[in-house]
Amino acid sequence: MDLVSAWVAAFLTLAIYSFLYKDNPLYRFAESLFVGLSLGYEIGIVLHRTIIPNLFQKLAADPGRNWYLVIGGVLGIMLYLRYVQRVSFLGRWALAVYMGYFVGVELMQRLHGDVLPQVKDTMLPLLPLSLASVQNLLVLVGVLSVLVYFYFSRPHTGILRPVSRLGIWFIMVCFGASFGYTVMARISLLVGRLTFLVDDWVRPTLAAILG
Amino acid sequence: MKRQIPVLLAFLTGTFVVVAFFVSAPVVVGLNEKLDELLMIVTAFALPLGVVSFLQHHSKKIGRRSIGWRNSIVSVASFAVMASLGIVEPFVSAQGRAVGFNWLFDTVFTPLQATMFSLLAFMIASAAFRAFRVKNLEAAILMISAVIVMLGRVPIGKFVLPPSAALTEWIMNVPNLAAQRGILIGAALGAASMAIRIILGIERPYMGGAGE
Numbered sequence: 001m002d003l004v005s006a007w008v009a010a011f012l013t014l015a016i017y018s019f020l021y022k023d024n025p026l027y028r029f030a031e032s033l034f035v036g037l038s039l040g041y042e043i044g045i046v047l048h049r050t051i052i053p054n055l056f057q058k059l060a061a062d063p064g065r066n067w068y069l070v071i072g073g074v075l076g077i078m079l080y081l082r083y084v085q086r087v088s089f090l091g092r093w094a095l096a097v098y099m100g101y102f103v104g105v106e107l108m109q110r111l112h113g114d115v116l117p118q119v120k121d122t123m124l125p126l127l128p129l130s131l132a133s134v135q136n137l138l139v140l141v142g143v144l145s146v147l148v149y150f151y152f153s154r155p156h157t158g159i160l161r162p163v164s165r166l167g168i169w170f171i172m173v174c175f176g177a178s179f180g181y182t183v184m185a186r187i188s189l190l191v192g193r194l195t196f197l198v199d200d201w202v203r204p205t206l207a208a209i210l211g
Numbered sequence: 212m213k214r215q216i217p218v219l220l221a222f223l224t225g226t227f228v229v230v231a232f233f234v235s236a237p238v239v240v241g242l243n244e245k246l247d248e249l250l251m252i253v254t255a256f257a258l259p260l261g262v263v264s265f266l267q268h269h270s271k272k273i274g275r276r277s278i279g280w281r282n283s284i285v286s287v288a289s290f291a292v293m294a295s296l297g298i299v300e301p302f303v304s305a306q307g308r309a310v311g312f313n314w315l316f317d318t319v320f321t322p323l324q325a326t327m328f329s330l331l332a333f334m335i336a337s338a339a340f341r342a343f344r345v346k347n348l349e350a351a352i353l354m355i356s357a358v359i360v361m362l363g364r365v366p367i368g369k370f371v372l373p374p375s376a377a378l379t380e381w382i383m384n385v386p387n388l389a390a391q392r393g394i395l396i397g398a399a400l401g402a403a404s405m406a407i408r409i410i411l412g413i414e415r416p417y418m419g420g421a422g423e
Contacts (some may be wrong), residue, residue: 005314008324014381016326020333032282039265041320042258044297048261049412072249076256083263083421089213093220094253095417100221100410101250104228107406112232114399118392135385142389143396150397155295162267163326167393170280172349176356177382179339183357193329196322206295 001200003208010201013193142170218412225410265290293320354381 001009015030058066075094082091091201121144124136148160149167155166224246231243269283296312339357344350362368363379372378408414 001318005318008318012319013326016323016330019330028279028282029285030323031327032285033319034327035287036291037293037315037320037323037408039262040290040293040295040297041264041316044301046258047298048301054255055252068245068349069249069252072252072266073256075249075253078282079253079260080263081255090419092213092419095419096217097224097259098250098253099417100224101228101246103221103406103409104225104284107225107410108229108232109404110376110403110406115396115403118396125386136275139389142386143393146390146393147348147397150393151318153365157419166274168349169352169395170386170390172352173356173382173386176353176358177360177387179335180357180360180364183332183335183339183361186329186335189253189329190332191327193322193326 003204006201006204010197013197141166146170212399217417218415221415221417222410225406228413229410262290262294356386 007118012030012033015026018024019027055069058069075097078090078094079098080091081087081094121142124139126133126137126140145163145167147167149156149163149164151160151169155158213345227246228243231239234240265286269287271277272280272283273287293315300310300312354403359372359375359378360382362372362375368375405414409416
């Protein structure tokens with residue numbers, strides 16, 4: 001990274017960190033810049049990685065074979081008819097096709113990709129008795145108790161009460177572990193930014209000044 | 212009719228995807244692949260809907276000079292510059308290399324993103340201070356689990372708590388796995404039931420309130 005780029009990046013890094021003192025105009029400037037750039041970045045990526053290669057280039061290469069892609073383009077444009085009062089209902093048609101398709105995909109992915117494999121992996125051998133089988137039993141008990149905790153169709157009284165309480169203990173361990181992992185990930189990002197400030201900004205700047 | 216057709220379209224496309232999952236007839240597989248391709252295009256077209264909403268929101272703020280309108284100018288201007296470079300540069304630059312776009316990405320976007328997320332380390336520390344005040348058994352379990360996992364992830368952990376690495380591995384592989392699995396199964400069943408409700412037209416989010 002050249003020195004000008006390093007100064008720009010360092011300025012923005014410090015502008016964000018200035019929030020640690022208190023909310024201030026410098027932080028808000030950096031935040032607003034980030035919001036605009038994020039959206040602008042997506043536009044270029046979507047155009048050049050999805051729309052051009054999957055629609056225009058395919059249509060230009062073989063329009064007879066890829067004619068059906070026009071339907072995608074038309075449905076995409078129909079989404080914008082919601083802004084035209086007289087034909088805004090056509091926007092709902094496109095959205096209905098889009099949503100119907102993706103909830104269908106989601107339905108099968110969730111059942112086939114999440115529920116069945118997870119249930120299968122929970123049904124592990126409990127015999128012969130060993131350390132592994134005890135752990136398998138603990139996982140089975142944990143999964144069932146967590147599911148009972150999230151079962152709201154009946155009040156958690158009687159036998160459901162201790163089981164759901166056990167479920168919340170498992171959930172607390174899980175949340176604690178997730179918290180610990182998240183903290184460590186954020187700390188490593190922080191270390192990365194501090195390393196950048198020292199190695200890519202302070203040192204090259206001092207080297208440039210001192211020759 | 213304006214209300215029935217979207218319900219019918221959602222039903223037909225949703226049902227077709229479910230049927231296509233089980234039917235391996237070449238006609239159905241081919242049609243499903245084509246549908247997948249063209250809906251990827253629709254997804255790409257949907258992104259600028261967010262841009263319209265973004266521009267509407269910020270132009271209103273700028274027009275009314277409401278609080279933070281100067282920041283709205285920064286957002287809109289940075290969006291315009293990044294989007295313009297992203298759209299135009301690959302066409303006009305040599306060998307499709309987007310020099311300005313890449314410079315903005317590497318020098319401005321990436322540091323902002325990394326710093327913004329690293330800022331969360333401080334927020335999490337402050338949240339931990341509140342969450343870890345051990346008021347009951349559940350809070351104690353949460354704290355013990357988090358402390359062990361944090362110690363197990365750093366080299367100094369083995370000096371503070373020698374079995375921290377082994378304990379972390381056990382926590383991740385047994386109680387954490389069990390709870391994650393229970394949550395995943397529950398969430399997946401919830402999502403699947405919501406998908407069925409949308410396909411059957413019981414829920415109609417695509418109507419935007421018009422079909423309620």
